[in-house]
Each structure stands twice: as C-alpha cells, then as structure tokens.
Amino acid sequence: MSDPRDNVQQEFLAEAQELVEALSRDLLLLDEAHHRKDRIDPSLINEIFRGVHTLKGIAGMFGYRHVGAVAHALEDLLDDLRLGRTPVGPHLLDVLFDSVERFQRLLALEDPQSPEEEPGVQEYIAVIRSIGTEPEEEEGDPLDRYAIEPAVLSVLTEYEEHRLRACIREGLQLFRLRAAFDLAAIDDSIETLRDVASDDAEIITYLPSMEGGNEDTIELVVLLASRVPEAELKNHFEGRYGSIEALAERTHLPTLPPRLTSIPSRAVSMGPPGEDDSNQASLRSVANSVRVDIRKLDHLMNVVGELALVRSAIGRIVERFKGESMHRQSLMDLDRIGRGFERQLAELRSGILDVRMVPLGQVFNKLARIVRQTAREHDKQVRLVVTGASTEIDKLIVEELTDPLMHLVRNAIDHGIEPADARTRVAKPPEGTLALNAYQKGSNVVIEVEDDGGGMNAHQLRESAVSRGLLSADVSHELTRQEMLNLVFLPGLSTTSEVTDLSGRGVGMDVVKTNILRMGGMISIASEQGIGTKITVTLPITLAIIRALIVTVASRTFALPITAVREAIPYVPADVRTIQGREVITLRGETLAICDLASLFGFRASTQKEGRFIVVGSMGNRELGFVVDGLIGQDDVIIKALGKSLASIRGFAGATDLGDQRVALVLDAPALFTEYFDGPDALRTLETRA
Amino acid sequence: MAFHALIVDDSSAVRAFVRASLEDADFARVQEAETGFEALRLLAANSFDVVIVDVNMPDINGLELLAFMKKSPRQQGARKILISTQVDGPDAKQGTELGAEAFLQKPFEVGELRDLIRRLLASADEVSL
Numbered sequence: 001m002s003d004p005r006d007n008v009q010q011e012f013l014a015e016a017q018e019l020v021e022a023l024s025r026d027l028l029l030l031d032e033a034h035h036r037k038d039r040i041d042p043s044l045i046n047e048i049f050r051g052v053h054t055l056k057g058i059a060g061m062f063g064y065r066h067v068g069a070v071a072h073a074l075e076d077l078l079d080d081l082r083l084g085r086t087p088v089g090p091h092l093l094d095v096l097f098d099s100v101e102r103f104q105r106l107l108a109l110e111d112p113q114s115p116e117e118e119p120g121v122q123e124y125i126a127v128i129r130s131i132g133t134e135p136e137e138e139e140g141d142p143l144d145r146y147a148i149e150p151a152v153l154s155v156l157t158e159y160e161e162h163r164l165r166a167c168i169r170e171g172l173q174l175f176r177l178r179a180a181f182d183l184a185a186i187d188d189s190i191e192t193l194r195d196v197a198s199d200d201a202e203i204i205t206y207l208p209s210m211e212g213g214n215e216d217t218i219e220l221v222v223l224l225a226s227r228v229p230e231a232e233l234k235n236h237f238e239g240r241y242g243s244i245e246a247l248a249e250r251t252h253l254p255t256l257p258p259r260l261t262s263i264p265s266r267a268v269s270m271g272p273p274g275e276d277d278s279n280q281a282s283l284r285s286v287a288n289s290v291r292v293d294i295r296k297l298d299h300l301m302n303v304v305g306e307l308a309l310v311r312s313a314i315g316r317i318v319e320r321f322k323g324e325s326m327h328r329q330s331l332m333d334l335d336r337i338g339r340g341f342e343r344q345l346a347e348l349r350s351g352i353l354d355v356r357m358v359p360l361g362q363v364f365n366k367l368a369r370i371v372r373q374t375a376r377e378h379d380k381q382v383r384l385v386v387t388g389a390s391t392e393i394d395k396l397i398v399e400e401l402t403d404p405l406m407h408l409v410r411n412a413i414d415h416g417i418e419p420a421d422a423r424t425r426v427a428k429p430p431e432g433t434l435a436l437n438a439y440q441k442g443s444n445v446v447i448e449v450e451d452d453g454g455g456m457n458a459h460q461l462r463e464s465a466v467s468r469g470l471l472s473a474d475v476s477h478e479l480t481r482q483e484m485l486n487l488v489f490l491p492g493l494s495t496t497s498e499v500t501d502l503s504g505r506g507v508g509m510d511v512v513k514t515n516i517l518r519m520g521g522m523i524s525i526a527s528e529q530g531i532g533t534k535i536t537v538t539l540p541i542t543l544a545i546i547r548a549l550i551v552t553v554a555s556r557t558f559a560l561p562i563t564a565v566r567e568a569i570p571y572v573p574a575d576v577r578t579i580q581g582r583e584v585i586t587l588r589g590e591t592l593a594i595c596d597l598a599s600l601f602g603f604r605a606s607t608q609k610e611g612r613f614i615v616v617g618s619m620g621n622r623e624l625g626f627v628v629d630g631l632i633g634q635d636d637v638i639i640k641a642l643g644k645s646l647a648s649i650r651g652f653a654g655a656t657d658l659g660d661q662r663v664a665l666v667l668d669a670p671a672l673f674t675e676y677f678d679g680p681d682a683l684r685t686l687e688t689r690a
Numbered sequence: 691m692a693f694h695a696l697i698v699d700d701s702s703a704v705r706a707f708v709r710a711s712l713e714d715a716d717f718a719r720v721q722e723a724e725t726g727f728e729a730l731r732l733l734a735a736n737s738f739d740v741v742i743v744d745v746n747m748p749d750i751n752g753l754e755l756l757a758f759m760k761k762s763p764r765q766q767g768a769r770k771i772l773i774s775t776q777v778d779g780p781d782a783k784q785g786t787e788l789g790a791e792a793f794l795q796k797p798f799e800v801g802e803l804r805d806l807i808r809r810l811l812a813s814a815d816e817v818s819l
Contacts, residue, residue, distance in 0.1 A: 008703065008706040008707055008710050011702060011703050011706040012703040012706075012707075015701060015702050015703040016703070050746060050748070053746060054700070054701045054704075056796070056797075057701065057704065057796030057797055058701055058703040058704055058707075058796070058797070059797070060796060060797020061703070061704070061707050061796065061797040061798065061799075062703070062707075068797065151757075154753070154757070154784055154787060154788065155751070155753040155754045155756075155757045155784070155788065156753070157745060157746065157751050157752075157753060157781055158779070158780050158781055159746075160751070183727075183730065183731045183734060184731070186727045186730070186731075187725070187727050187728075190727065190749060205750075205751065205754070206726075206749050206750050206754070207750075207754050207757070208726075208730055208750060208754055208755075208757075208758045218730055218734070291702075
C-alpha cells in the first residue's frame with residue numbers, strides 16, 4: 001500500500017508554516033494586551049490553542065515527531081490557559097515566544113522522522129511542563145443558575161462550556177438568538193453577525209436547528225452572553241436577525257440579583273425535517289483560496305514569455321507584407337487580432353504577477369517578534385512603529401528578505417538604540433523608537449529601518465578600516481562622510497564584535513548587502529551621531545518579469561532593467577572631463593561619473609563617434625552614466641538564469657530571449673554600481689592615486 | 691464498493707491526508723468541508739455513507755454537526771466518526787450520546803482510519819441484512 005502521506009507532504013508543510021506564522025502573530029497580540037494590562041480576549045487564546053492543537057495533530061500524522069512533541073506540551077499549557085487554570089505572565093509569554101523559532105527550526109529539519117533526540121527539545125518540553133496550573137475555584141456550578149436545556153448543553157465542547165461559565169461568573173446575561181440563514185451566504189452573514197455582536201456580546205456557540213430550514217436555508221440558534229440590557233439587544237439584532245430572548249435564570253438561587261426574565265424559552269429541539277425533494281448534489285465550495293507552488297507560477301510566466309514571442313512573430317508578418325495591396329484586408333485583420341492578443345497577454349501577465357504578490361506585513365510580523373526578543377535580551381525599551389505593511393512584493397523576494405531585515409533590526413536595537421538611562425542622560429525619551437516603513441516607488445519597493453539611537457561614528461569606522469589594512473591612511477583622508485559610513489559594508493570590517501561596539505552598527509553588514517544585491521536590490525545608509533540611523537533597502541517588486549531598456553554595446557545586445565534607469569541622453573565626447581582618474585560629465589549642474597560599457601566588458605573600444613548614448617542609472621542615492629552604442633527600445637523581458645558554469649560572472653543578472661532567436665544578456669545594475677563605486681577596483685584606484 | 695465520505699476539518703493537511711488515505715485504490719469518494727457551515731451545506735444536499743468530523747472547529751463545532759445529523763433524514767444511514775483531543779475525554783462522551791459510532795484521536799494512521807471504516811461499514815451491512 002503506497003503511503004498517501006508522500007503526496008500531501010507539501011500540503012502539510014505549507015499549513016504548518018501558516019500555523020506557526022499565525023501563532024507568532026497572535027502571541028504578539030497577546031503580549032501587547034498583557035503589556036497594556038488590557039482585558040485579554042478569550043477568543044485570542046482559543047485561537048492560539050486551536051492552532052497549536054492542529055499543528056500537533058498534523059505533525060503526528062506526517063511523522064514530524066519533534067514538532068508533535070513540542071506542540072503537545074504547548075497544547076496542554078494553552079488548554080489550561082484558555083480554561084482559566086493558568087494566568088498569562090511574562091515567563092509564560094517568553095516560553096510561548098520561544099516555541100515559534102523552535103517550530104521553524106524543527107520544520108526545517110532534513111530528516112524530521114529521525115528517532116534521534118533533537119538537542120534542547122526535551123529541555124524545552126520540561127520548561128513548558130514546569131509552568132504550574134491553579135485549580136479552578138468552584139463555588140457551585142454557575143451553569144446551575146440558568147435553566148439551560150440539556151439539548152443545548154450536550155453539544156457544547158469543553159471550551160464552550162468553560163466560556164459559558166466564565167461569562168456567567170462575570171455577571172453577563174445569557175441570550176438566545178434564533179435566525180434563519182441562507183446556506184449559500186451563511187459565512188458572510190455570520191461574519192456580519194460577529195461584527196454586530198463584537199462590542200456588546202460574546203458568541204458562545206451556534207447550534208444548527210432543523211426548524212424552519214430546508215436545503216437552501218438553515219435556522220441557527222446562537223447562544224450569546226452580554227452585559228447589554230435585553231431591550232437594547234433587541235433593538236440591535238431584531239429586524240436584522242430574527243428573534244432574541246433572554247435565557248431564564250433559576251430564581252431560587254440567591255447569588256444573582258433577581259431579573260425580569262422573558263417568556264420561557266422553547267427547548268432547542270430538532271423539528272420535523274424540511275422538504276427533501278432534490279437529489280442534486282451540491283458541490284459548491286466556500287473555500288476561496290488555494291495554495292500554489294511558486295514554481296508553477298514561474299512556469300506559467302515562461303509560457304507567457306513564449307506567447308509574447310508568438311505575438312512578435314505575428315507583428316513581423318504584418319510588417320513584412322505591409323504595402324502589398326493583395327492581402328490588405330487579411331493583413332489588417334491579422335494586425336487587429338495581434339493587438340487584441342497583446343492586450344489579453346498583458347492582462348494574463350499582470351494576473352500572474354498579482355498572484356505572486358504578498359504583503360510585507362508577513363515579514364514585519366516576524367520582525368516584531370525579533371524586536372521584542374532582542375529588546376528583552378539587551379534590556380532596552382523599544383517601541384516598534386510600522387507603516388506600509390500592506391505594501392506588496394514578490395513572494396520569492398519576501399522569503400529572501402526576512403534574514404537581512406532581521407539582521408538590520410537586531411543591529412538597530414543591539415548597537416543603535418541606547419539603554420534607557422543613557423537616553424535619559426541626553427534628554428531622549430527612555431523608550432527608543434524603531435520604525436519599519438515600506439512604500440512603493442515606481443516598480444520598486446522601498447523598505448526603511450530607522451532608529452532614533454546613537455547613530456554611527458564615521459571616523460571610528462574609517463580608523464577601523466585603516467587599522468585592519470582595508471584602506472591606506474592617506475586615501476582614508478579623502479573619503480567623504482558618506483563614503484566613510486559606506487565602509488560598514490566592506491567585508492572584514494564589520495565582522496568583528498569589537499568594531500561593532502565602536503561603530504554603533506552590527507556584524508555582518510557585508511552579508512546583508514550581498515543578499516540585497518542578489519535580489520537585484522540596493523542598500524544605503526544615513527546616520528547622524530546622537531540622532532539615529534536609517535537604512536534604506538530598495539528592491540524590485542518582482543523578479544519574474546522586468547521592463548528593460550534594450551541597448552547595443554560593440555554590436556551586441558544587452559538589456560538594462562528599467563528600474564535602474566533614470567534617463568538616456570546623447571553622448572557628446574567633448575563634454576567628457578576626467579576627475580581623479582574617472583570620466584565625468586556635468587548634467588544639470590551635477591557631476592555624473594560615466595562608465596563605458598564596452599571597455600568595462602573588455603570589448604574593443606568603440607570607433608563609433610556619433611549616435612552614442614549615456615544611460616543614466618540610479619540606485620539608492622547614487623547615479624552613474626553607462627555609455628552605450630545604441631538604444632533599441634523598451635521591452636518586458638523574462639529573466640532566465642545563466643547556467644551554473646556562468647553563475648560566477650559578475651555584472652549579469654541572467655539572459656533573456658528577445659524573439660527572432662536573439663538572446664540578450666541582462667545587466668545586473670546593482671552589481672555594476674558596486675563594481676564601479678565600491679568594488680575592489682574602486683578601492684584599487686584609490687590606492688594607486690595614493 | 692466505493693462509498694461516499696465527508697471529512698469536516700479546518701486543517702487542509704488533515705483533509706488532504708484523509709482524502710489520500712481513502713481515495714487510494716478506489717476505496718471511497720471523499721468530499722471535504724473546511725467549516726461547519728460548509729458541512730451544513732453538504733449535509734443538507736447529499737447522503738453520505740461515512741462522515742468524519744473534528745470536534746474542535748470554530749463557529750459550528752463537531753458535536754453540533756452530530757446533533758444536526760441525528761435529526762437529518764438524509765444522514766440516517768451515515769456512520770459517524772468524531773475526531774477529538776482525547777478518545778476518553780468529555781467531548782468524546784458527549785459525542786457518543788449524539789450518535790458518534792467511533793472516535794479518532796490525532797495523530798492517526800492510514801491503516802487505523804481504513805480499518806475503522808471497514809469495521810463500521812461491515813456492521814452496517816449486518817444490521818441491514
């Protein structure tokens with residue numbers, strides 16, 4: 001018998017990841033509520049419990065025994081929490097937060113089914129189990145205060161019964177709402193009902209009845225608990241949702257003040273069956289989302305690319321026969337069809353791109369956890385301010401982005417934001433602020449990580465670079481302040497903890513930069529001592545398809561991503577000057593460095609005198625002019641990776657098919673910028689001059 | 691002998707697991723419901739041979755669905771399996787009263803699920819003979 005688990009393994013991993021992300025999100029809400037001493041929404045704790053419960057179940061079924069074991073221990077703890085047997089406290093929250101990373105690690109294990117002990121798992125489980133529970137105080141069952149029909153009680157789960165007791169204990173009155181719902185739209189109707197109820201009442205449960213229902217509608221009896229007087233609730237719900245009535249209290253119990261009760265309620269009995277005349281199976285599904293492997297989308301995008309080539313072929317046929325009167329009508333038809341085809345294709349492409357997009361909020365949620373954790377570790381007070389969480393970016397980029405951003409956030413708290421007492425001394429509020437801002441800018445997404453900490457010490461950075469032999473002393477004195485700050489990205493400079501503490505910025509900034517560049521992005525830094533630091537990451541919205549400027553250099557065709565291009569201007573040899581060994585021109589009063597792509601790539605220098613262009617590239621806060629021989633035009637191109645043997649060549653992001661059996665290399669603009677401004681060559685130039 | 695089954699569980703991995711376990715070798719035709727509401731829709735319009743329902747679901751829970759099925763003329767022939775946290779917990783006890791004939795505790799195995807269903811269906815045949 002084949003094991004069906006193999007086929008659904010992916011389904012498991014996707015769901016497990018979602019559950020862990022939801023857990024992380026919910027824990028932050030719980031932490032916030034606890035921190036602000038707000039009333040903790042019982043449904044939040046129940047959600048957390050349910051997520052962990054599901055994770056335990058599926059982990060066991062798919063053989064992830066460590067995940068299952070941790071989830072099991074947590075489930076017991078959370079069960080106590082939701083049933084009111086354990087209070088929420090800082091230690092408990094820490095233990096819960098720990099679980100998020102632990103789950104992520106355990107889910108990533110290569111061999112999750114290995115019977116080997118995973119280091120630390122047993123210890124962690126012991127910690128979870130060590131959190132004690134307090135027995136629920138019982139002073140008579142509060143449920144006895146109400147005459148609730150056994151038919152209702154019999155369908156309450158343990159948790160619902162607990163909520164019912166808790167509500168009665170808090171002095172809430174119980175109500176029964178009876179309403180018919182259209183089965184096809186019941187989800188939306190319930191959502192609205194929940195919204196209406198949210199402030200005034202807690203919904204304990206929904207009981208489907210058979211009274212007044214048929215194949216299209218169903219009557220639900222909704223059990224509510226509320227503080228709001230009956231008349232007001234009637235106003236609220238009746239008319240909109242059938243009838244509402246207060247549940248009768250048992251009058252002989254003196255524990256609650258006597259209340260006026262409404263007519264004795266009917267038992268929730270299941271009445272005669274509705275009409276049964278249709279044999280048609282309703283296969284309608286309410287699930288309105290699907291999970292898709294991103295490789296399938298890549299494949300679709302490739303198909304779109306092929307179709308675009310078909311479209312170009314049609315266009316060329318039209319071109320070829322233009323002017324021939326014989327098939328004029330057919331040609332016009334073909335041209336029209338070709339245009340229609342192109343419109344639909346554009347639509348299809350943007351549809352596929354749209355599916356790939358996810359809100360950055362996904363990453364920001366993870367970062368919020370890191371902020372909390374790092375702040376606690378370093379005993380600092382940090383307030384996180386997030387803007388633009390709904391900004392969307394390619395799913396693949398989001399995946400790659402988490403680590404670098406996590407690094408930046410850790411650095412900002414570890415080395416940027418000062419301890420409370422130090423802040424107070426310089427008249428700053430004791431609580432530091434870390435801002436995560438995201439917004440779209442053209443076809444790029446900009447993410448800023450900004451702190452109001454101590455800022456970076458540019459001079460110390462420079463001295464460290466010199467003392468580490470990364471820069472000669474003479475050259476170092478010619479650096480601008482910005483150039484000194486950029487030294488933090490040099491490999492070998494920011495990797496030592498000692499420097500870290502001096503420079504006010506953390507380890508591994510070179511790695512962060514490399515990762516951002518690999519995604520076709522750019523990173524820049526601004527920092528004022530005593531005021532704070534802002535790191536700006538600019539990324540393309542998608543990696544799947546890019547708009548490119550097609551240029552020629554030494555009779556070869558290249559594509560330059562339009563996200564990196566600001567403008568193109570005619571190249572006038574007479575305007576070129578040389579400053580400090582670099583060719584520059586003056587553009588609108590500003591000095592612009594230019595770089596001849598032919599000589600950069602080692603082609604024979606162009607003999608072409610006329611008709612050349614400077615394509616002005618812009619990345620972060622830097623600009624560079626690329627000298628090219630000709631401009632062909634703009635095109636949407638799909639980047640295909642270069643083979644393994646070519647992967648190590650810098651300066652190219654990949655290749656693309658332009659149709660007509662023409663292939664163009666796609667220039668990697670960020671890499672060219674780096675090569676020109678900060679690469680080993682740039683430094684060497686500085687050394688030579690010294 | 692393919693029979694008609696419904697799995698009600700808000701976990702897509704569990705639904706996929708049950709579907710893969712039962713649809714293998716034409717053992718069954720499986721329909722899925724992610725929520726109690728979706729289950730109500732399917733239960734109102736189809737007759738099932740086996741209904742597997744998780745007790746812990748938001749809004750309409752598994753016990754409420756059992757109570758609904760008990761009264762539903764369409765589901766009188768359905769064998770009902772309840773998935774609960776503990777097979778001997780309070781939820782399971784209530785489930786028995788509401789007509790659940792068997793219980794599963796997560797995690798369960800492919801073989802466990804199939805054997806359970808075979809047993810339930812065999813006993814159903816005896817009754818009808």
